[in-house]
Amino acid sequence: MKYILGLVFISVLMVSCAKEEQHNFKLKGYVKGLKKGTVYLQKQQDSLIITLDSLEIKGNPNFELHTDLEEPEILTLKLDKNDNQENWVSFFADSGVTEVNSTIKLFNFNAKVKGSKQQEVLEEYLSTLLKLNNRNLDALQSNFESNKNTSFGEQQEKSLRQKYTYTIQFALNHPDSEVAPYLAVYEIPNTTVRYLDTIYKTLTPNIKESKYGKLLKETIDLRLAQESN
Secondary structure, three states: OHHHHHHHHHHHHHHHHHHHHOOOEEEEEEEEOOOEEEEEEEEEEOOEEEEEEEEEEEOOOEEEEEEOOOOOEEEEEEEEOOOOOOOEEEEEEOOEEEEEEEEOOOHHHHOEEEOOHHHHHHHHHHHHHHHHHHHHHHHHHHHHHOOOOOOHHHHHHHHHHHHHHHHHHHHHHOOOOOHHHHHHHHOOOOOOHHHHHHHHHHOOHHHHOOHHHHHHHHHHHHHHHHHHO
16 A cells, blocks of 8 residues: 555656646746735736736745746736735746845845846846936936026936937847847837837847847838838
8 A cells, every 4th residue: 555655656746847847937036025925927918918827925935936938038027915016027038047036125126137148138238227317317406406407308308319329229239139129129119110120130040030029020010011101
């Protein structure tokens, strides 16, 4: 009898391990102070938010979520604390392991992500963009304190131009990363189609065939069709 039970246990363990090995992406998370809530691994598909995996937290702030990725793409870790607040962090995921560490307070702001090479490129972009934004805020405050005639609207327009210029240049400098077409589609949607086309033409062949490379091509074709009407 013990022998039979042992075989059953081993069989269940093998099935469990095989099931876990089917997933090529693992998110290892830790949220300091989290004792109760639900974490969701999600992605946007067209206009829908798709939940890929979820886990109810019961005292342990460490958790794992899994899914299968066909290629690198943006995923979102959402934390539901039943407080009617938006608690989420987005990151560039690729097959393998990504780690997200944060705190229950200021979950979005304190999140640290370690994982894919695409995430490293995205963080490089976001880090410089944050410095540009801080510099523009300092300039706006300085203009206000010195009673200069630069209006808030003019300063905003200047900041937007700087963001678009920086984003275009960053994308052109990273033609071998999925981050480049992603930024072109989602960060500078209103730039001229000529710049979008320039970014697309610099992409390496495999990036052109990626999810965001194809989406950038669709965006360009749609804009050209609209402008021709």
